[in-house]
Amino acid sequence: MARVRLQDVAEHAGVSMKTVSNVVNDYPHVSPATRSQVLASIEALGYRPNATARRLATGRTGTLALAVSDVSLPYFAELASTISRLATSRGYRLLLEQTGESVEAERAVLLGGESGLVDGIIFQPSHIALDDLARYTTATPVVLLGEGDAPEGVDTVMIDNTAAAREVTEHLLRLGRRRVAFVGHEAHGLSATSRQRLNGFETALREAGARVDPALLLATDAISAEAAERAVGAALDGGLRFDAAFCRDDLAALGALSALRRRGVRVPDDVAVTGWDDVTLTRFSNPTLTAVHPDLDHLARSAMDLLEERVGGYRGAGRHVVAPHSISVRESAPSA
Amino acid sequence: MARVRLQDVAEHAGVSMKTVSNVVNDYPHVSPATRSQVLASIEALGYRPNATARRLATGRTGTLALAVSDVSLPYFAELASTISRLATSRGYRLLLEQTGESVEAERAVLLGGESGLVDGIIFQPSHIALDDLARYTTATPVVLLGEGDAPEGVDTVMIDNTAAAREVTEHLLRLGRRRVAFVGHEAHGLSATSRQRLNGFETALREAGARVDPALLLATDAISAEAAERAVGAALDGGLRFDAAFCRDDLAALGALSALRRRGVRVPDDVAVTGWDDVTLTRFSNPTLTAVHPDLDHLARSAMDLLEERVGGYRGAGRHVVAPHSISVRESAPSA
DNA sequence: TTGAAAGCGCTAACAG
């Protein structure tokens, strides 16, 4: 229990608290002699500055929060990893919050029972409604990730979901596929993300003169590989036929691959499959997965930039950054 | 900028700060009339207690840290998810720290530049040496995850790696496999984890009268699917033959599956493969993966229990909890 | 049951 305070160091070194503080914080105006004397005392007493007291005095926490539904989902895991690294490199600590499937928890992120906990929040909403988002905009700066229709005044960072969805669909069409299924959107309460991807999907189909068959929209009762496997399995068992599957995310794609495999359907020969997020593991699926690849570094950096400006006092209008994306073409839907 | 303080509420309600504090903290001795009056003022002013000030006054942060090398690794992602949920349910917030591949960063976790940042740390070390661990034991309570030979006085939680490794190896032997490769341990600086798994592996082999062929120990230059794929690929291309591959973790198994597939080696017919951790995605690999399944909930709960006791003031000897595990048998190494 | 006042450990004016 090393309970050594700044004051103790000051006394030990025979200087004032201010001087010790100056040394600890690397302020310029300290004579070398005094500095080394203070440093020696710090060493001798094993002094460590108290983070909480510093926070209270400065008003800054040096901490950011990242809120996602569940970090065990590969995309969120990679996002968290990237943002954590970035936060560290910029001198912030990262608080992790999981909102699960609850709108309540997402609201709580925004409201935050306490104030002064973090300087800012990077938040990827999954279930909360738009007007809720607007209503709960608080004092703590927030940057929204992957949210299309953000309320006024809120910063957002995302890739162009609609455009990316079109590109993927066009890729599938170039492969000569005409009966393209959409897999993995929510059966109830379509998320903004799913909506945008569906939009791009349908647009590309229409532009190509292909039919948009409602029967080919395979919704799931959860955002998971299991749910997608069930949905695709049930569709196949029910006699539905298609030659391509545009999956809402990589997990859905993995589920689809599994359902197809169990029924002896060949990928990509019989059915081409695409994913979304391009998480590391899709390079090791069998077959490897063609997927939309968001530029995660760019996304994270943009989010941090916007957030730091807000933390720094920016009070202007909401900015909307579109991060770049690409299509990683692999075995499940190869080049034409 | 809702800068409303406890004092403001007190004035607005015409009571003292103490009374407001009592209401905010749900202390018993407040008359219903006063309470509702205070509540009304809180509502009217939009008061939110300041977390930092509370911390400074109480000395408790209500925050725990989780330190792992990289949350983008599926096992750590699932671990983080589990621990985060548990922390929340017990009233803690969770700070995420990534140590990457640097021993320095692991040391920093233990030393912690500042004090009073978190109440306790759950730490899964990857690279730090034992004596380092011992040297840097600090004032902040720590529970070590997955570390075999922990220094005196430190609490640890892990599954019995050696036993689990034996069981998996025995499973492979029951399948009639005799040339079993070990895939994915570090080429340089064997980690405690790898060492234990190797031990169990070799013990089982010896007990069965099978030969432990050093050529079949396929180390990797990194803990990743890519590295494992390279190592297994190179071995196969070099003419090495084996009928089973015990992989250090699921990622290595995924890499091994990939290397085998590209060379037309059938799994499990020609080579049976096992993984370790049993992350969700192994249920969607092709073939699905047989793997050691640690009881993550038990692990997380034990770690939290131990940590809370330390936070609560326990100063006794280090406790060592062994969490249960099982073997999830799937396609890559089916039942005999 | 409620109030007044003294810290928690540090930073930041403002002097000197």
Add this chain to the structure above:
DNA sequence: CTGTTAGCGCTTTCAA
């Protein structure tokens, strides 16, 4: 270049 002195916003004895 260094010291003094207020706070930061809350909790918490100790009285009333």
